[in-house]
Amino acid sequence: MRNILDRNQNRANEVRRLLAEEKVLMVNIISSPGAGKTTLLERTLGELNTKFRIGIIEGDITTDRDARRLQKFNIPITLINTEGGCHLDSHSISKVLDTFSLKDLDVIFVENVGNLVCPSQFDLGENFKLAVVSTAEGDDKPAKYPMLFREARAVLLNKVDLIPYTNFRMLNFRKDMEKINRNIPVFELSCTRGDGLGAWFEWISSRITENCNRE
Amino acid sequence: MHELSIAEDLSAIVLETALRETLAKVTRVNVSIGQLVQIVPGLFESAFIECVRDTVAGQAELCIEIVPVRMKCRKCGADIGIEDNNFSCSACGSDDLEMINGRELYIKSIEGE
């Protein structure tokens, strides 16, 4: 039996090999549109830019708005316009990888196209996926899109500052996460107000350091 | 919407196989798709038809089998189905599970003449 996506898989494996050789960690950030991926990157760069050598791949359907928001950090950013496509694939990543000098990087954050279903199916060659959800989307996202929450290495629940104005119930969210995947950390964040960011910075810093020190 | 990209890759494999096997006509394509892939069969089928229009597979029937999620417990060895997103072993309660089915995107067979 042949895997329908074997072309994507083979290319993803190549990307993974290349990154491993250069000890660059790649993090594939997946969320619905507007959950806060770019804001998370702004906060993360603000904190970690001086500690690690960071590169960004911005997946955007047609614009360069997110890439422009990150320009102030003066780090290598490559934009991939998917021209309507609802996810990034390993071919698009592989094509832009040589815009980076990999030996001068510790980590590449990939902001995938806003969508909870499609990006989860396409391996980019990343070390791990990160699921970002926001409270404004409701507490039922893990239950409705279990695949992402099974495969992610961590969940970032963003916009906790909005909970008082929504029908989001933390208990429901936590219960579903407990059923679907109780082995991964869930960070409760507000990327605008700053809640929970310290724990996130610490966790992601450990992952980057761990990867740099790998034999 | 991932239906479209998956259908594109599927049609490429089907056409490449037809060429290699010198098929004049592909009559049927059988695929297994895991439940967690969350494909909409109708959308997938229309996308596939669009991709193979005016080719030797233009009249092919696409048969999609949706495969339910099954896991093997790494602790007690039980082979379990997953219902209601409950990803823990129904026999021993462990959450150390290995996925057997539910995530596949396989071509089972390509039929033609």
Ligand SMILES: Nc1nc2c(ncn2[C@@H]2O[C@H](COP(=O)(O)OP(=O)(O)OP(=O)(O)O)[C@@H](O)[C@H]2O)c(=O)[nH]1
């Ligand atoms: N209240 C609140 N708003 C937030 C928070 N984080 C982000 N936002 C706002 O949510 C909106 C969307 O944030 P982005 O960071 O652009 O979201 P995104 O996931 O990158 O969006 P796309 O790239 O379009 O998918 C912006 O107006 C942010 O200011 C938060 O923690 N609380």
Ligand SMILES: [Mg+2]
């Ligand atoms: Mg964004």
Ligand SMILES: [Zn+2]
């Ligand atoms: Zn068990």
